[in-house]
Amino acid sequence: MTDDARITWQQAHDAGELRDVPFETMSGVPVDPVYGDAPYPGQYPYTRGIYPSMYRSRLWTMRMFAGFGTAEDTNARFKELLRSGGTGLSTAFDMPTLMGRDSDHDWSLGEVGKAGVAIDTLVDMRALFADIDLGGVSTSMTINGPANVIMAMYIAVGEAGGVERARLSGTIQNDILKEYQAQKEYIFPPRPSMRLVTDLMRFTAAEMPQWHPVSISGYHIREAGSTAAQELAFTLANGFAYVEAAVAAGLDVDVFAPRLSFFFNAHIDFFEEIGKYRAARRIWARWMKERYGARSEKSMLCRFHTQTAGVSLTAQQPEINIARVAIQALAGVLGGTQSLHTDSYDEALALPSEDAARIALRTQQIIAHETGVTNVADPLGGSEYVEWMTDEMERQAEEIFAQLDERGNGSILEGVYHGINAGWFQGEIADSAYRFEREINAGRRIVVGVNAFTDGDSGEGNILRISDEVEEIQLKRLAEVKLARDGGAAQSALDALIAAAREADVNTMPAMIDAVNAHATEGEIVAALESVFGTYVETERI
Amino acid sequence: MSSPIRIVLAKLGFDGHDRGLKVVARMLRDAGMEVIYLGLRQTTDTIIAAAEQEDADAIGISMLNGGHMALSRKIIDALAAAGMDVPLIIGGIVPEADREPLREMGVAAILGPGASDTEVAEAVRSAVGSRSA
Numbered sequence: 001m002t003d004d005a006r007i008t009w010q011q012a013h014d015a016g017e018l019r020d021v022p023f024e025t026m027s028g029v030p031v032d033p034v035y036g037d038a039p040y041p042g043q044y045p046y047t048r049g050i051y052p053s054m055y056r057s058r059l060w061t062m063r064m065f066a067g068f069g070t071a072e073d074t075n076a077r078f079k080e081l082l083r084s085g086g087t088g089l090s091t092a093f094d095m096p097t098l099m100g101r102d103s104d105h106d107w108s109l110g111e112v113g114k115a116g117v118a119i120d121t122l123v124d125m126r127a128l129f130a131d132i133d134l135g136g137v138s139t140s141m142t143i144n145g146p147a148n149v150i151m152a153m154y155i156a157v158g159e160a161g162g163v164e165r166a167r168l169s170g171t172i173q174n175d176i177l178k179e180y181q182a183q184k185e186y187i188f189p190p191r192p193s194m195r196l197v198t199d200l201m202r203f204t205a206a207e208m209p210q211w212h213p214v215s216i217s218g219y220h221i222r223e224a225g226s227t228a229a230q231e232l233a234f235t236l237a238n239g240f241a242y243v244e245a246a247v248a249a250g251l252d253v254d255v256f257a258p259r260l261s262f263f264f265n266a267h268i269d270f271f272e273e274i275g276k277y278r279a280a281r282r283i284w285a286r287w288m289k290e291r292y293g294a295r296s297e298k299s300m301l302c303r304f305h306t307q308t309a310g311v312s313l314t315a316q317q318p319e320i321n322i323a324r325v326a327i328q329a330l331a332g333v334l335g336g337t338q339s340l341h342t343d344s345y346d347e348a349l350a351l352p353s354e355d356a357a358r359i360a361l362r363t364q365q366i367i368a369h370e371t372g373v374t375n376v377a378d379p380l381g382g383s384e385y386v387e388w389m390t391d392e393m394e395r396q397a398e399e400i401f402a403q404l405d406e407r408g409n410g411s412i413l414e415g416v417y418h419g420i421n422a423g424w425f426q427g428e429i430a431d432s433a434y435r436f437e438r439e440i441n442a443g444r445r446i447v448v449g450v451n452a453f454t455d456g457d458s459g460e461g462n463i464l465r466i467s468d469e470v471e472e473i474q475l476k477r478l479a480e481v482k483l484a485r486d487g488g489a490a491q492s493a494l495d496a497l498i499a500a501a502r503e504a505d506v507n508t509m510p511a512m513i514d515a516v517n518a519h520a521t522e523g524e525i526v527a528a529l530e531s532v533f534g535t536y537v538e539t540e541r542i
Numbered sequence: 543m544s545s546p547i548r549i550v551l552a553k554l555g556f557d558g559h560d561r562g563l564k565v566v567a568r569m570l571r572d573a574g575m576e577v578i579y580l581g582l583r584q585t586t587d588t589i590i591a592a593a594e595q596e597d598a599d600a601i602g603i604s605m606l607n608g609g610h611m612a613l614s615r616k617i618i619d620a621l622a623a624a625g626m627d628v629p630l631i632i633g634g635i636v637p638e639a640d641r642e643p644l645r646e647m648g649v650a651a652i653l654g655p656g657a658s659d660t661e662v663a664e665a666v667r668s669a670v671g672s673r674s675a
Contacts, residue, residue: 095556095609107555107585110612184558184582224561311561315635315655348655349637430564437565441659450656463637468612540581542567 005038012052023375031375036382045285047278048378049336050301055374061339062364067092067116069470071127074117090140092116100146100187100526103474113470120521121481125153135163139170145187147174149525152512169210175217177238181425182224192533198249203509205256212261222265223311225433228272233400244413257299266328267309275389277335306332307341313348317449317457321345326363350463423541485519493518494528501532549600550593552580563604573663586620599670605634618648629669
């Protein structure tokens, strides 16, 4: 059996192309592509990695999240990242954009272009991707509540530039469930939000084969304070919920599941993180096969992006964050990530400065090209500690799945809705965050530079500051777009979208694309949908 | 002062990062204060109305996104317009260079990342104390 597995693995490994680099130590000793026992990387349940040769064939995508100021500012940063060796774009939007409101909304004051780029209309989106070949890059967009509006704009920009939608490649986060649980950037109530998610899943399954319509994200759950096991379990449970929702919307599991991807945190407890990634792959494969009846191997693969833990960065002695980020990034790589964002050392103070973003990217390049860790797939597999940690993560996650299954009477989707409405996820996360904080305060947990080794804080240096001018520029542009457009056409497009939203079995995406092409603003489109779906208000609990 | 300090805690506007605010809420509660937790998506109006109705001794606002200058100005103006002398404490990511201007604007205390439970409670007590002095 083991011999068969080895032969199958070898054949799969040999069938793939390898990078043209020597696979040997720096002292010239050749090393094997994998060590240890079956199942090997690329073999069910993929604990050891989703590909047989892992980074020997292809390094992870170095995807640096960027966005600030006007679309032109971010466009310049994108081009800089592509020039310096980044291989994918990743877009951060400002708060008003993330909340589906325009820059001229009352609450937008002081927020426009601050924590990301401001997008109100198609004109902004066109400027954001100006002179970048959308057929040649893969783009990740981190937005959830109004994800479909931004997706529609991206499609419109691509098509206006001659790149048909089928050629667009990338990911939109669109993971609304974790918004209620952790990040809190929701707009509509959970069920209609889920309808929008399944609309996009259906749309991309039919028309955009290279697009990932949902990136199921544990990152924010962890940042909000969860433990590693909670991050793992809540994220995968949300994944199961999307699978159940898509199946209920009439999609075949093997049609959409290969386009699902995940996004995990890389926190500072090195082996716990590695165990978490390995467990994620194993759990996802098993559940997809056994519970959801997936037949295609691609449906069972837990592909994931990783970002180092923003919350672990200290405002004190900020430069020591470079070391934290390197260790966290290494955990992501040893855990077999498909793409990686490394945080900039100054992120506890402000958005990343250009220098800090460059150092963060260089950190990945050191791991990729100097350390040799890419030579061997799952190099820690077989370590008794790592295998135990993997099993332990899985055990804790399964306990949580059992609770959610019970809450939902046999449906994880219903269990997740129930958990959100009861504030259960939110409470679990807040409990963990508070426990962690108390441990630091009591000195039981050391955070270097914060409650120990505090000498040497040289202050914050040059941090990126977004001028308030951005707001003026953006407001002026928004007003110009509204003046120049055919107001009647924009209104009819919004009316058509409302009509589509009212019919549960009509996909809202075509009407959404028409609306952005008619230069309806993001805020207008979201308001139109709210008129049908309502607005979610969380019951606040400490 | 025999009755416990009453503090309104909220986040203003869009920003949904409520980890810090929830931790602070529990810290202050454990320090014996009464916490009126408004949570997310509050406006200057809802915060001031709550502070008035609840007879709050202090208001704590958590901010993360770099909008602290504009947002602090907005709430301080609104407090002045309502004729209320309630100290405003802000927590979150505030660059060093903005701290003095914020204090001049009338912000009573600024709590950054890494502030301990005793520091947080002390900042609130002293902000409340300086008002009644």
